[in-house]
Amino acid sequence: MFYLIGLGLGDPTDITVKGLEIVKRCARVYLEMYTSILGCPQEELEAFYGRPLLLADRDLVEQGADEILAGAGEEDVALLVVGDPFGATTHTDFILRAKEKKVPYKVIHNASIMNAIGCCGLQLYKFGETVSIPYWDETWKPDSFYDKIRLNRLNNMHTLCLLDIKVKEPTPESLTRRRKEYQPPRFMTVAEAAQQIMTIVDKKDALERNTILNEMSLCVGLARVGHDSQRIVVNTLRKMTQTDLGAPLHSLVIPAKEIHPLETEFLQQYTTIKLEDYNH
Numbered sequence: 001m002f003y004l005i006g007l008g009l010g011d012p013t014d015i016t017v018k019g020l021e022i023v024k025r026c027a028r029v030y031l032e033m034y035t036s037i038l039g040c041p042q043e044e045l046e047a048f049y050g051r052p053l054l055l056a057d058r059d060l061v062e063q064g065a066d067e068i069l070a071g072a073g074e075e076d077v078a079l080l081v082v083g084d085p086f087g088a089t090t091h092t093d094f095i096l097r098a099k100e101k102k103v104p105y106k107v108i109h110n111a112s113i114m115n116a117i118g119c120c121g122l123q124l125y126k127f128g129e130t131v132s133i134p135y136w137d138e139t140w141k142p143d144s145f146y147d148k149i150r151l152n153r154l155n156n157m158h159t160l161c162l163l164d165i166k167v168k169e170p171t172p173e174s175l176t177r178r179r180k181e182y183q184p185p186r187f188m189t190v191a192e193a194a195q196q197i198m199t200i201v202d203k204k205d206a207l208e209r210n211t212i213l214n215e216m217s218l219c220v221g222l223a224r225v226g227h228d229s230q231r232i233v234v235n236t237l238r239k240m241t242q243t244d245l246g247a248p249l250h251s252l253v254i255p256a257k258e259i260h261p262l263e264t265e266f267l268q269q270y271t272t273i274k275l276e277d278y279n280h
């Protein structure tokens with residue numbers, strides 16, 4: 001059997017009892033930590049599970065599905081995913097590959113940032129399409145995520161912005177070489193995300209700027225959701241560009257234009273801005 005097991009968001013003990021029992025009895029257990037991170041080293045997980053783990057890095061997850069699924073028809077193999085397995089688009093592919101190979105599979109769910117984001121007080125059923133904000137570089141500055149935020153704002157829906165994680169990215173110089181060298185891992189902060197959004201907003205004409213988003217629009221920065229060190233801050237978009245929420249992972253929420261009074265009351269604990277009569 002092939003098991004896709006969610007680890008939750010915080011620390012090793014967030015795995016479910018069901019997940020832990022499966023992990024203990026599997027022949028091979030792979031750990032995927034490039035679409036998200038747990039905030040503890042692999043050794044800590046191994047000590048808690050009482051068994052070794054095989055690290056499934058980006059190359060193995062994206063190109064090595066056959067290797068991971070090998071033998072899963074006869075013995076138990078698991079792939080551990082931080083959050084919920086369906087909280088990242090990458091893992092549905094594993095299910096399709098298992099089906100194709102006639103390997104039986106089971107998914108063990110856990111908390112995901114997709115639902116834990118409700119901890120800021122904005123109601124989950126008022127969120128529109130989630131966006132991913134990629135790191136910009138000198139030559140590549142995609143801004144299609146802004147169009148989705150715009151549509152959500154026009155439809156009075158909140159937007160969850162998931163922020164880029166760069167792990168095992170080859171250095172530009174080694175791209176053409178057989179032996180790749182890798183850049184240090186990078187995790188986008190709420191300040192960096194807010195800065196990229198501000199850059200787009202600043203380019204819009206005055207009418208668009210005032211009706212969709214402007215520097216005074218509110219946003220919610222969240223760091224390390226589900227960890228003991230979780231932080232949530234509500235700020236204006238401009239001030240969020242200067243807000244340091246510490247270690248990764250971070251997410252940013254752009255609230256809908258109209259916020260329910262209960263949402264306002266909840267958000268108020270994360271800011272000194274008087275939200276009751278705030279109108280941006």
Ligand SMILES: C[S@@+](CC[C@H](N)C(=O)[O-])C[C@H]1O[C@@H](n2cnc3c(N)ncnc32)[C@H](O)[C@@H]1O
Nearest residue numbers: 083084087088112113162163224225249250251
């Ligand atoms: C591919 S997504 C989430 C994948 C994961 N499978 C899940 O279900 O939560 C990764 C992004 O989600 C956000 N994220 C994940 N865990 C987070 C956390 N604990 N706190 C804040 N943001 C988080 C970050 O923006 C991160 O770059």
